[in-house]
Amino acid sequence: MNRKGFLKSLGLAGVTAIAAPLLIHCGNDDEIADSSSGTSTGSGSTGCSVTNAETEGPFPTKSPSTLVQSNIVSDRTGVPFTITITVQNVNTGCTVLQGALVDIWHCDKDGNYSEYGGSGMQPTNYTTVHFLRGRQTTDSNGQVKFTSIFPGWYNGRATHIHVHIYNSAGQSLLVTQIAFPEGSDSAVVQVAASTGYKGMTGYTYNSNDNVFSDGTSNEMSSISGNVSGGFALTHTIKVSG
Numbered sequence: 188m189n190r191k192g193f194l195k196s197l198g199l200a201g202v203t204a205i206a207a208p209l210l211i212h213c214g215n216d217d218e219i220a221d222s223s224s225g226t227s228t229g230s231g232s233t234g235c236s237v238t239n240a241e242t243e244g245p246f247p248t249k250s251p252s253t254l255v256q257s258n259i260v261s262d263r264t265g266v267p268f269t270i271t272i273t274v275q276n277v278n279t280g281c282t283v284l285q286g287a288l289v290d291i292w293h294c295d296k297d298g299n300y301s302e303y304g305g306s307g308m309q310p311t312n313y314t315t316v317h318f319l320r321g322r323q324t325t326d327s328n329g330q331v332k333f334t335s336i337f338p339g340w341y342n343g344r345a346t347h348i349h350v351h352i353y354n355s356a357g358q359s360l361l362v363t364q365i366a367f368p369e370g371s372d373s374a375v376v377q378v379a380a381s382t383g384y385k386g387m388t389g390y391t392y393n394s395n396d397n398v399f400s401d402g403t404s405n406e407m408s409s410i411s412g413n414v415s416g417g418f419a420l421t422h423t424i425k426v427s428g
Contacts, residue, residue, distance in 0.1 A: 189318050190243040219312045239363045244349060245308060246300040249321045251290040251351070257336040261318035265296040267417030268376050270283045271364075272350060274329045276428040283329025284428045286355040292320040292334060295347045295382050298341030305318050324355075337378045337418055339385060345396040352426055360426040366393055366403040367410065367420075371374030374418045381414045388389045 247256060268292065276284040294300050297311075301320060305312035323331035340346050348365040367375050369392055379387045390423075393399050399406065405425070411416035 190211065206226050206234060209223055230248075230308040232358045233276075235277050236405070236425065237277055237427050239305055239359060240362055242326065243351065243362050243365055245294070247345055247349070247351070248290055248292050248317075250324075251288075251303050251320070251322045253275070253321050254290075254317055254322050256321045257323055257332060259291070259319050259321035260334060260336055261301075261316065262306045263295045263318045263336050265339070265383060266381055268335045268337040269419045270335055270348065271419070271421045272331050273421075274325050274331075274423045275423060277425050278427055281425060283325070284426065285325055285327050285328075285329060286331075287325045287360070287426070288322060288355070288357065289331045290320075290351040290353075291327060293335070293338040293406045294341065295319060296336065296339040298339045298385075302355050306374050324357075337374065340375075340379075340390055342389065343397060345369075345393045345399070347396075347398065348420075350424060352424065354428055360428055361424065363424060364398055364406060365408050365420070365422050367400040367408060369393060374412065377414050378418070 198228065272289055272291070274284045274287045274289065275281040292300065299309060299311050299313060301313045301316045301318040303309050304314055319335060321333055323333065323350055325331055338346050338348065346367040348367060349362075351362045352360045354360055367373070375390075376387060378384055379390070393403055408420045409420040410418050410420050
């Protein structure tokens with residue numbers, strides 16, 4: 188069994204318990220090879236089956252109920268970015284799921300997460316701040332929307348967003364991650380070339396990323412826009428609600 192399979196077999200509690208000793212740096216939160224090409228530009232919606240589950244990584248939001256907010260930028264700078272996530276329930280034929288709690292978090296343009304740091308896992312100390320984290324409740328269209336900045340990247344990981352979905356009673360339904368399309372004219376490449384970002388030298392593509400080793404067909408987002416006006420991501424996540 189590979190490490191990803193081992194993590195999944197433990198369940199969410201087990202992953203949380205062992206995440207710190209197993210996983211190093213915010214960018215190395217999931218180190219397994221990806222079998223997908225990473226060039227998809229689809230919406231990440233294939234059939235009516237539950238979206239792939241993934242580990243939270245070592246930097247999940249510590250108290251998500253305190254971060255009920257749609258604007259998660261805080262003091263971070265970067266290319267403007269909006270995130271729209273639709274949640275569907277496979278138990279009702281993939282109709283939209285209203286009232287679900289959706290937590291998201293991602294790194295800043297330098298590859299750092301808030302709420303952690305000052306250690307070997309992440310040298311920069313951001314333990315007292317909460318940027319780029321937020322919680323929203325799905326509306327009648329099953330949607331939540333966040334205002335953010337385009338994420339950066341770090342060694343061992345492609346650009347991605349973490350998502351944890353709960354039902355209205357607070358029961359965990361799914362922990363997953365959102366993948367980003369790649370290619371010469373992709374948003375990832377355009378943003379990497381913009382001011383303040385790190386460029387593509389040393390970038391880990393989806394095909395070599397650890398988390399997406401079982402493919403990105405139902406984790407791949409759609410992204411539109413440009414650097415000057417900002418980008419908009421849309422993605423559908425399917426849960427057993």
